[in-house]
Amino acid sequence: MASRHSDEDHPICLLSLDGGGVRGLSTLLILKKIINGLNKNRRVNGLEEVRLYQVFDLVGGTAAGGLIAIMLGRLKMDIDDCIEAFNCLMENIFTKAPHWTPFSWVLRFLPKWVMSQYDSEKLANEFTCFLDNKSIPKDAPLNEPEPECNVFVRVLSEGPDTIECLRSYTSGESAFDSVTILDATLATSVATGYFHPITISGRQFIDGGIGANNPIEKVESEAKHIYHLGGNELRNRVTCFISIGTGKAHMRAMEGGSLTRPDGMQAAAEDTARKFTSHWAVDEDVNRRVANSYFRLNVDSGLQDIGLHEYTKINLIEHATTVYLEQVEVRVAMDEIVSKLGERLRSRELIRMASQGIVNEE
Secondary structure: OOOOOOOOOOOOOEEEEOOOOHHHHHHHHHHHHHHHHHHHHHHHHEEEOOOHHHOOEEEEOOOOHHHHHHHHHOOOOHHHHHHHHHHHHHHHOOOOOOOOOHHHHHHOOOOHHHHOOHHHHHHHHHHHHHHHHHOOOOOOOOOOOOOOOEEEEEEEEEOOOEEEEEEOOOOOOOOOOOOOOHHHHHHOOOOOOOOOOOEEOOOOEEEEEEHHHHHHHHHHHHHHHHOOOOHHHHHHEEEEEEEEEEOOOOOOOOOOOOHHHHHHHHHHHHHHHHHHHHHHHHOOOOOOHHHHOOOOOOOOOOOOOOOOEEEEHHHHHHHHHHHOOOHHHHHHHHHHHHHHHHHHHHHHHHHHHHHOOOOOOO
């Protein structure tokens, strides 16, 4: 069973989170702006504040986006606590100097796993400590019997290379329903060239950044599967579909070596976003509400030169994101998002009240 809300005729809200290493902080700051705006309106109306897992029906992420999806959707963290924990994890994971040698030029000719720059064991220890501090056992399953918020992360299974989903909900398409939260956080965080792969059920995994840095297409297909809907049916049910990037890339020719990887991945993520925008708005002339339900939020300048591992540049990430959020068109989009999410929450609350026999006196 995917969710206790899966069979209800309620408005659906979807969230897709790109990968980007430390630039995932930008994603969190954008989400904080959304959640704070939503809760501000709820306080005015005498309603309880909500967290992200109470707002979105499905959250899918790749790499850092996957980590954020787990933290906010599966672990149900407060947004401020999540930002603090995310920054702490990035600093602790990347604080040690990369594993370079006087002959590091040889590494470009070796297999990907040999080129790992950072300590995978340290990564595992950091995530184990993080879960322990949250009183979550290291063997706690990612899957929930009745998740309030469905969560998945996209990872790459090596040999042969296959993009897989690790899910917090049961799916007939998955062979990894028994994966743990720890395994999922590691699998979505072990970037090629930065860490060694992680082994789950006898198979090696790395983050899905190379093949699926923007998971939006999979978010759509998973939503169709969860709610048993076709494409047009899903469009008509979706109130708000948000895709958040980790900065637009400079469009320049890629050079060899892992240091250019962020640019290539960012460009690929934007290409996916452009294609999906056209795909989702296909019925614009028929249904304006459908066309206006999709939002792509992505800082347009200031993040493109920040590497996945450069945790010392969080001030630059914060500044670039703040400047982006002050743009007029972005502020308009954020107001629309907050309004749509508020409508969705109210609709869900009315459904719950009706199921409990409570009469709405408005």
